[in-house]
Amino acid sequence: xxxxxxxxxxxxxxxxxxxxxxxxxxxxxxxxxxxxxxxxxxxxxxxxxxxxxxxxxxxxxxxxxxxxxxxxxxxxxxxxxxxxxxxxxxxxxxxxxxxxxxxxxxxxxxxxxxxxxxxxxxxxxxxxxxxxxxxxxxxxxxxxxxxxxxxxxxxxxxxxxxxxxxxxxxxxxxxxxxxxxxxxxxxxxxxxxxxxxxxxxxxxxxxxxxxxxxxxxxxxxxxxxxxxxxxxxxxxxxxxxxxxxxxxxxxxxxxxxxxxxxxxxxxxxxxxxxxxxxxxxxxxxxxxxxxxxxxxxxxxxxxxxxxxxxxxxxxxxxxxxxxxxxxxxxxxxxxxxxxxxxxxxxxxxxxxxxxxxxxxxxxxxxxxxxxxxxxxxxxxxxxxxxxxxxxxxxxxxxxxxxxxxxxxxxxxxxxxxxxxxxxxxxxxxxxxxxxxxxxxxxxxxxxxxxxxxxxxxxxxxxxxxxx
Numbered sequence: 001x002x003x004x005x006x007x008x009x010x011x012x013x014x015x016x017x018x019x020x021x022x023x024x025x026x027x028x029x030x031x032x033x034x035x036x037x038x039x040x041x042x043x044x045x046x047x048x049x050x051x052x053x054x055x056x057x058x059x060x061x062x063x064x065x066x067x068x069x070x071x072x073x074x075x076x077x078x079x080x081x082x083x084x085x086x087x088x089x090x091x092x093x094x095x096x097x098x099x100x101x102x103x104x105x106x107x108x109x110x111x112x113x114x115x116x117x118x119x120x121x122x123x124x125x126x127x128x129x130x131x132x133x134x135x136x137x138x139x140x141x142x143x144x145x146x147x148x149x150x151x152x153x154x155x156x157x158x159x160x161x162x163x164x165x166x167x168x169x170x171x172x173x174x175x176x177x178x179x180x181x182x183x184x185x186x187x188x189x190x191x192x193x194x195x196x197x198x199x200x201x202x203x204x205x206x207x208x209x210x211x212x213x214x215x216x217x218x219x220x221x222x223x224x225x226x227x228x229x230x231x232x233x234x235x236x237x238x239x240x241x242x243x244x245x246x247x248x249x250x251x252x253x254x255x256x257x258x259x260x261x262x263x264x265x266x267x268x269x270x271x272x273x274x275x276x277x278x279x280x281x282x283x284x285x286x287x288x289x290x291x292x293x294x295x296x297x298x299x300x301x302x303x304x305x306x307x308x309x310x311x312x313x314x315x316x317x318x319x320x321x322x323x324x325x326x327x328x329x330x331x332x333x334x335x336x337x338x339x340x341x342x343x344x345x346x347x348x349x350x351x352x353x354x355x356x357x358x359x360x361x362x363x364x365x366x367x368x369x370x371x372x373x374x375x376x377x378x379x380x381x382x383x384x385x386x387x388x389x390x391x392x393x394x395x396x397x398x399x400x401x402x403x404x405x406x407x408x409x410x411x412x413x414x415x416x417x418x419x420x421x422x423x424x425x426x427x428x429x430x431x432x433x434x435x436x437x438x439x440x441x442x443x444x445x446x447x448x449x450x451x452x453x454x455x456x457x458x459x460x461x462x463x464x465x466x467x
Contacts, residue, residue, distance in 0.1 A: 157362035165369030196240030199224035203234035256302035308333035
C-alpha cells in the first residue's frame with residue numbers, strides 16, 4: 001500500500017487524489033505528537049472497553065483490539081516508533097499498526113469518536129501526567145529548601161532592597177522565602193490539575209454521537225472526575241494547556257530569581273556561596289574561572305518557558321468554535337516548556353542541596369551599610385517615646401555622623417549619639433548589633449530565629465502530608 005493510499009484510507013473516500021508532498025509536510029505532526037503514544041493507547045483501550053460494554057462492538061473484536069493495542073505499546077516501549085509522515089499523527093500510526101496486527105476489526109475502534117476528541121483526551125492525559133511530575137519535583141525542591149534553612153536559622157546575612165543593604169536577616173529566613181514561592185507554584189499546578197480533570201472522549205468531532213456510549217465509564221476508567229459537559233467546548237478547549245503554561249511560567253520566574261541569587265552570591269564581590277563542581281564550568285582561556293552555568297541556564301530557560309506560554313496564547317486567541325488545524329501547534333510549546341521546567345527544577349534542587357554557604361562573608365556584608373539603622377529608630381520610639389518620623393530624622397543624623405567618621409553605626413561612642421539627641425542612653429547598644437536586630441524581628445513571618453524555626457516546623461508537617 002502506498003503512502004498516498006495510507007493517507008486516503010484514513011481520510012475516507014472524499015478525496016480522489018492524495019496530498020502533495022508539501023501538504024503532507026505541513027500537515028504532519030508525528031514528529032512531536034509521538035510523545036502521546038502511551039496516552040493514545042490508554043484512551044483507546046478505555047474507549048473499546050466501553051464500546052464492548054455497551055454492545056456497540058462485539059466482545060471478540062474488543063478483545064482483539066485491546067490485545068493489539070498492548071502489542072503496539074510493547075513495540076513502542078522496546079524499539080520506539082517508526083515515523084511515517086504520510087500517516088500524519090500518532091493516532092493514525094497506532095490505528096494503522098493495529099490494522100496490520102488484527103485486521104479489519106481494527107476499524108471498529110474509531111466508532112463513536114473523532115480525532116478531535118481523541119487528541120483532546122490524549123493531550124489532557126499527557127498534561128495531567130506532566131503536572132504530577134512537576135508537583136513531585138517541586139516537593140523535592142521544597143524539602144531541600146527546608147533542610148538548608150534549618151541548617152542556617154541563625155546565620156546572619158544582609159537583606160536587600162534595590163540591591164542595597166537594608167536590614168539584617170537570616171539565611172534560613174531567606175531560603176524559606178523561596179519555599180513559599182514553591183508552595184504557591186504547587187498550588188497553581190494543583191488547581192490546574194483539578195480544573196482540567198474532565199474527559200472529552202465521546203464528544204466526537206464537535207456535536208457528540210448518536211451511538212449509545214457511556215462517557216462516564218470512559219472518564220472513570222481514565223481517572224477523570226467526570227466527562228466534559230459541552231461537546232463543542234470539549235474539542236476546542238485548550239485552557240488546560242494554557243493553565244499549565246501559565247503555572248510553568250510563574251514557577252520558572254521563581255526558579256530564575258533563585259538562580260540569579262546564586263549567580264550574584266557566587267561572584268567574588270559577594271562571595272556568599274561556592275557552587276559545587278557538578279553545577280559549574282570552567283573557562284577555555286581563564287583557568288581560575290568557576291562559572292555558574294547551570295544557574296545561568298535556569299535563568300535563561302525562564303524566558304523560553306514564558307515564550308511558550310505566549311505562543312499558545314497567540315495561537316488560541318482568535319479561533320472560532322470548534323476545532324481548527326491551528327490547534328495542532330498546541331503541543332510543541334507545552335512539550336518544550338515542560339522539558340525545560342523539569343530540568344530547571346532538578347538543577348535548582350541540586351544546587352540548593354549542595355551549595356556551600358560562606359557565613360563569615362555574609363555576616364561581614366550584613367554589618368556594612370548601617371543595616372541596623374531601623375533598630376535605632378525603633379528604639380527611639382519604643383524606649384524614648386519619640387514619634388517615628390522624628391526618630392527617623394534623628395537616626396539619619398546618626399548615620400551621617402558614622403559615615404563622616406568611617407565607622408559602623410554601633411561603633412559610634414555614646415557621647416556622639418547623645419550629642420545628636422540627649423534622650424539616647426547606653427541601652428541603645430543592646431539593639432544595634434546585627435544579632436540583636438534579627439533576634440528582635442519576632443512578628444509572624446519575621447526573620448527572628450524563633451519565627452523561622454516555627455515556620456520550618458509548619459513546612460515540615462506540610463511536606464509530610466505531601467508524601
